[in-house]
Amino acid sequence: MSSIRFSEILVVVVAFGVIISMMLCYRSLRDAKSWSLTDALSEEVPLTKTDADGNPVDAVGKPLPPGQAPITMTLMKASSSRFIAMIGTVAILMLYVGFGLACLRRFADGEDIPDMSKGSSFFYSGIVLFAPYIVNKFSSAFSFFKP
Template identity: 70%
Template sequence: MNSINFADMLIVLVAIAVVISMLLCYRSLREAHDWSLTDALSEEVELTKTDAAGTPIDAAGIPLAAGQLPLTITMMKASSSRFIALVGTVAILMLYVGFGLACLYRFASVNEIPDMTKAANFFYSGLVLFAPYLINKFSSVFSIFKP
């Protein structure tokens, strides 16, 4: 039976520390009374109040006359782009930790830091997961031109 060497112990300790720190973050967010993931993944949206037929109505529920401005309601709605960004962040975080552990193991066992240029390109390509969120934010810049 082989004895456990320093590199193996170091990787196990770092991996356990990462898992414990993520669990502590999860627990503190779960116990917070003034924070929710649903609110964090939502964004403000202005909606026009309408009747069942889709005709804009006023606060009393009466259809608007010609020339009247519709009543808008600001609501928090779920954001697909924010959800995709969250999933992408978690995926990239796990890959980052995985590559970091592999580099740490190689450094501790062979005393050599591997070339990470190809891994860096892999991480840059992972930024595509944030494209919907970035496009949504970029399109909101042009909302000032809406009538």
């Protein structure tokens, strides 16, 4: 049976530190009264009150007279692009922690840290997980062109 090396103990301590800090963040967000993951993953959407045919109506539900502006209200609606971005962030975080722990073990053993230039393209490709969110924000920047 081989003895436990310093590098292995260091990697375990750092990994537990990361896990404990993530659990503390989760607990503080779960216990927060004024914060909600649902709200954080939602975005504001302006809605117009309409009848069954899609025509704008007033507060009572009667058709609007010509020239009167429709009633709009802003509601928070779930955003799939924000959800995908959150999942991508967690996945990339796990990859960075994993590779970081592997490099930390090699460094603590006195070995050379491998050249990560080839692995950087792998991490850059992770940006694709944020594409729906980026496209959504980019398209909303040009919403003033809509009639």
